Amino acid sequence: MAKQLDYMTMKEVFARFEAAEPHPKGELDHTNAYTLLVAVALSAQATDVGVNKATKDLFPIADTPEKMLALGEAGLIEHIKTIGLFRQKAKNVIKMSQILVERYEGVVPSSRAALTALPGVGRKTANVVLNMWFGHPAQAVDTHIFRIGNRTGICPGKDVDAVERAIEDNVPVEYQRHAHHWLILHGRYTCVARKPKCGACVIRDLCPFEDKTV
Structure with missing residues (x-):
């Protein structure tokens, strides 16, 4: 488990996530x-x-x-x-x-x-x-977020509840609304489980993960 990133690093992490994907959305189709x-x-x-x-x-x-x-x-x-x-x-x-x-x-x-x-x-x-749907800054922690939260130090925790609290306590307030979407997308497409795509990662230089891939 990586150590929790400091506030200024967290701010830069989410600024980069926002720059890469200003309006992240869930991938489940729905109408209401x-x-x-x-x-x-x-x-x-x-x-x-x-x-x-x-x-x-x-x-x-x-x-x-x-x-x-x-x-x-x-x-x-x-x-x-x-x-x-x-x-x-x-x-x-x-x-x-x-x-x-x-x-x-x-x-x-x-x-x-x-x-x-x-x-x-x-x-x-x-x-x-x-x-x-309701626009609340609620944080839904799935396996992707749990993995990268502990791997990167963005939101480390021993269980999903601890990771959820880490997001709420440490992600700058201006990024809370979309935090879990950015994290899910990052874990689903870049910071994958077996062979993370570190070469294409927008936060590579901020991440303390020791086993980075080329």
Whole structure:
């Protein structure tokens, strides 16, 4: 685990991320808060590409909790059966949709507590929705962020909760809104797990990782 970078280095790291990608976005296709919530819930242990393929035909016919309930669990399974754990995910989405209709009049709540109380919605999923749809500076830590946070010293921590706190505590406030997107993209395409592309890295000179690749 690398030591936490100092404030001025952190400021330069995120200034470079912003210069390279001023308006970072998530890669899950969605049309509203509900489809975003469903897409993120489906993405657990699955790729964004795989989820997008499954939801391409799903969301045009089930983009609200009411329409999803009308489709039903069996109908939903037909659309998402290429995704890992599809049966359990289908059960969760249907239960989630039922709760949204019964308790929230079909509207996705903007509270982390309310979101994480929904079936199949953990803290990471809730944070993605809060950040991407509601504009909150919530930090969704995935395997990419956990890896590069500890490798680079941007947000080191022994578990995902510690890494989330490290982002909140150490990333300059002006970069909090998009911090997790920049980190995910950096981990997904540059600071990859096995052979990081250090030669193409915009923060190579600021990173303390000892085993840099050529």
